[in-house]
Amino acid sequence: MNIVIVGGGAAGLTAAIFAAGQGHTVTVLEQNEKPGKKLLATGNGRCNLTNVDQKKECYRSSRPEKAARILEQFPVSSVISFFTELGIYTKNRDGWIYPNSGQASAVLAVLLMEAQHRKVKMKTRETVTAITRETDGSYLVHTRGWKYPADRVIVTTGSPASEIAGSSADGLQFADELGIRSIPFAPALCPLKCSGAEFQKWSGVRADGRVTLFLDGVPVVSESGELQLTSYGISGIPVFQVSRYAVRALEEGALVEAELDFFPDMEEDTFAALLNHRMMSCTYKTQEELLIGLLPDKLIPLALRNGRELDVIAHAVKHVRLKVKDSAGFERAQVSSGGVDLAEVSDQLESLRYPGLYFAGEVLDVDGACGGYNLHWAWVTGAIAGFSAAKEEEE
Ligand SMILES: Cc1cc2nc3c(=O)[nH]c(=O)nc-3n(C[C@H](O)[C@H](O)[C@H](O)COP(=O)(O)OP(=O)(O)OC[C@H]3O[C@@H](n4cnc5c(N)ncnc54)[C@H](O)[C@@H]3O)c2cc1C
Numbered sequence: 361m362n363i364v365i366v367g368g369g370a371a372g373l374t375a376a377i378f379a380a381g382q383g384h385t386v387t388v389l390e391q392n393e394k395p396g397k398k399l400l401a402t403g404n405g406r407c408n409l410t411n412v413d414q415k416k417e418c419y420r421s422s423r424p425e426k427a428a429r430i431l432e433q434f435p436v437s438s439v440i441s442f443f444t445e446l447g448i449y450t451k452n453r454d455g456w457i458y459p460n461s462g463q464a465s466a467v468l469a470v471l472l473m474e475a476q477h478r479k480v481k482m483k484t485r486e487t488v489t490a491i492t493r494e495t496d497g498s499y500l501v502h503t504r505g506w507k508y509p510a511d512r513v514i515v516t517t518g519s520p521a522s523e524i525a526g527s528s529a530d531g532l533q534f535a536d537e538l539g540i541r542s543i544p545f546a547p548a549l550c551p552l553k554c555s556g557a558e559f560q561k562w563s564g565v566r567a568d569g570r571v572t573l574f575l576d577g578v579p580v581v582s583e584s585g586e587l588q589l590t591s592y593g594i595s596g597i598p599v600f601q602v603s604r605y606a607v608r609a610l611e612e613g614a615l616v617e618a619e620l621d622f623f624p625d626m627e628e629d630t631f632a633a634l635l636n637h638r639m640m641s642c643t644y645k646t647q648e649e650l651l652i653g654l655l656p657d658k659l660i661p662l663a664l665r666n667g668r669e670l671d672v673i674a675h676a677v678k679h680v681r682l683k684v685k686d687s688a689g690f691e692r693a694q695v696s697s698g699g700v701d702l703a704e705v706s707d708q709l710e711s712l713r714y715p716g717l718y719f720a721g722e723v724l725d726v727d728g729a730c731g732g733y734n735l736h737w738a739w740v741t742g743a744i745a746g747f748s749a750a751k752e753e754e755e
Pocket residue numbers: 366367368369370371372389390391392395396397398399401402403404407408409410486487488489516517518519521522524525526527528530531693694695720721722723731732733734735736738
């Protein structure tokens with residue numbers, strides 16, 4: 361049986377290994393000159409490949425129950441065993457799993473070695489332009505210069521997130537042409553463009569804090585960690601974590617605000633009392649001087665923006681409200697929300713309308729939180745699609 365995989369990224373390479381393990385002819389078509397480019401950039405080049413703490417809320421989808429059912433089929437222990445067998449010794453950083461070598465290139469290398477060992481054909485510089493179905497139920501995968509006949513096709517084209525070459529929305533175009541429903545891609549895990557502060561003044565600051573997202577005035581989600589303040593708005597892992605909700609709400613026309621708290625470990629009145637204590641013990645200090653050592657210098661004018669009374673300062677530090685105007689775009693996003701609707705595929709990721717056509721990885725309508733969840737989704741769905749696509753012929 362001929363199995364053609366469209367896209368040689370995390371999900372595509374995993375699918376190829378699982379499909380080829382069952383003795384079929386497996387061909388990966390990759391438009392870049394090399395497979396796995398995005399994988400090499402993951403985790404700042406260190407590849408946070410999964411997370412031992414698997415909670416439902418770490419995966420966002422318009423069909424969360426279905427996403428959970430798919431994930432259950434290949435638990436995190438199986439993902440870690442898969443990589444251990446390929447040669448990756450993993451290390452655990454507070455549940456975030458990395459290769460011990462600290463190199464994403466090692467993860468890509470072992471996947472490619474295994475694919476080669478299993479005789480997967482890797483065709484690079486092959487951009488797939490269309491997938492069509494023949495009258496006998498087989499498929500033709502069209503590239504710019506060739507047509508690849510296939511009994512089974514697995515689409516693993518990822519999403520348009522990031523500036524990395526190869527990032528594309530082509531998978532949704534193929535789905536659309538076949539009448540398969542999808543949710544348009546939108547940037548997720550990305551910085552947010554805001555108004556409501558003098559961003560030029562605070563640009564470059566990195567400070568621990570909490571961001572709370574307000575939609576039409578109602579707080580919906582909060583995340584803590586290192587906030588990064590930029591010339592156009594806000595960034596950093598906590599902002600990434602809330603960004604997909606902000607972007608989707610903006611699309612729906614909601615009023616989207618982000619409130620920053622630069623002293624999240626203390627209630628406002630306790631913080632005001634702390635300021636008072638500092639003033640009493642150093643009566644010679646001005647309000648500006650009082651804040652030195654508590655906040656980064658560039659944030660001090662922000663703390664004094666509403667007045668110099670201590671309770672006013674405490675409120676200003678803990679409630680910096682910004683209007684979110686936009687995402688910083690696909691180029692600065694790590695992943696996309698949206699994708700092929702999970703209602704269009706079986707739990708084995710086969711199209712319900714087109715037997716023999718599978719989807720896996722980020723092209724599906726699931727986006728994970730920061731922490732290894734997006735690659736986890738890619739490995740799990742790649743494994744399920746590869747295994748299932750190869751198995752069917754035996755029946
Ligand atoms: C900077 C950055 C850091 C990240 N860090 C992490 C991390 O540490 N942990 C984590 O879990 N996730 C991380 N992610 C997210 C993660 O990389 C993706 O979710 C994951 O790579 C998705 O896997 P995929 O196989 O679905 O898509 P991809 O890995 O994007 O692979 C898709 C492949 O398909 C190819 N392709 C697309 N269209 C066509 C076409 N028409 N014809 C032929 N080939 C095509 C592309 O060239 C690409 O090689 C990060 C993302 C970025 C951008």
